[in-house]
Amino acid sequence: MRFEEYRKHDAVGLAALVAKGEVTAGELLETALARAAEVNPKINAITRDMSGLARGANLADGPLAGVPYLLKDLGASYAGVPTTGGSRLTAESTPAADSAMTRLYKAAGLNIFGKTNTPEFGIWPVTESHLLGPCRNPWDLGRSPGGSSGGAAAAVAAGVVPAAHASDGGGSIRIPAAACGLFGMKPSRGRVSFAPGGEGWAGASIQHAVTRSVRDSAVLLDATCAPQPGDPYFLAPPERPYAQEVGRDPGKLRIGFFDGALTEGQEVQPEVAAAVRDAARFCESLGHHVEPATLPGDHAAMQAAARTVLWASIATVADGECERRGRPLEDGELEPITRSIYELGKRTSGPDYVRAVQTIHAWGRDCASLFETYDVFLLATLGRPAIPIGWLFEDPRETNARLFSYMPNTQAFNNSGQPAMTVPLAWSSDGLPIGVQFAAKIGDEGLLFRLAGQLEQARPWFDRVAPL
Incomplete structure (x- = not known):
């Protein structure tokens, strides 16, 4: 299959071609590998080649049978x-x-052929x-694709795959979906299992995917939202498959919108604020009730x-690895900032953590109160579009301020446990x-999928694809 034809399809579309016998899983894999060979030297999205395993894989006859796929090099074990x-x-x-996530991906028929770039410990x-x-971001090679699922988003935006595994502990x-022009759904706490590992960041972290289409995200979540024995959190199964939510009428939703930054002392750039206000008007034009609102707490x-x-x-992750291998942490094994975080963790007491x-x-309870009034809360994903490579760390005295000028609004919903999605509705x-x-x-991922499908x-x- 030629790349131009491959890129016209999302994962669901590619699986349909395989099911009808119009293309083989092997042909799709070779197209993905050829595209990766062409663009990965420029973007460094794929950091481990697993093509040998993919070429020899006995693929399951699942809903995404034969679709090439990538795992983030964090969270999902192969x-x-x-x-x-x-x-x-x-x-x-x-x-x-x-891991359970990988088993479920394989059961869906996905053909995993590599792992994607991630910052240290995400x-x-x-x-x-x-x-x-x-x-590097396929929209501008001098800019970051975001993180921590930056490799996943860059690979999807560059057309290597239509969707890729990702995880979200603070956004x-x-x-990266917002920085790369993709759809990104963070599911609710407990919707996707981290088995056999424990919870991530006190339940803030959750696994799913970055995708070009809404229906791919829905089908992938259907394939992976299976509670595993011993999970510390799990939710009741959805009322119907998420794939059936995409295209359903969401009805007239009550939407509260906020065009600022949740993080104190930060602002979103004017173009971003304008995009939020435009999205609010757009939702209103679709028949929803939209009004300004603020997030309590x-x-x-x-x-x-x-x-x-x-x-x-x-600190727990680092010490656990040192215990596993039987020798203490050595100089240079952690990046300097991570080493500082590790030392802070070592000084954190049990009561501090509790x-x-x-x-x-308590924050989660405060957040939940807003949704007694509104079905959906609308706000900016990022405070600014994709930032230059190295910008976050070029002045250590400014790193914290720059961090939250870039991501002032995502962490809230990790810690409330609520589902949140980013939708590529605007360009700078x-x-x-x-x-x-x-x-x-x-x-309420189902409601978000209905709204996303409408949008x-x-x-x-x-x-609308990256120029790379």
């Missing part, structure tokens, strides 16, 4: 293949078995680890608590994507 987590410390950490909203090197699905307290959880989590989790849970004056974010109450039909984005 038996016998190292999961580096973007860190020198864990560069050779090789699981003996597939900490940052950019993808520039010392181990794996910087990943890591929505941030102490956002600053939540962010401080989330930092405590992050510090303790990074108080942080309690603060986060210099042609960079601007994502607009929609959040709903816990468990996609009314303002299509599938054919």
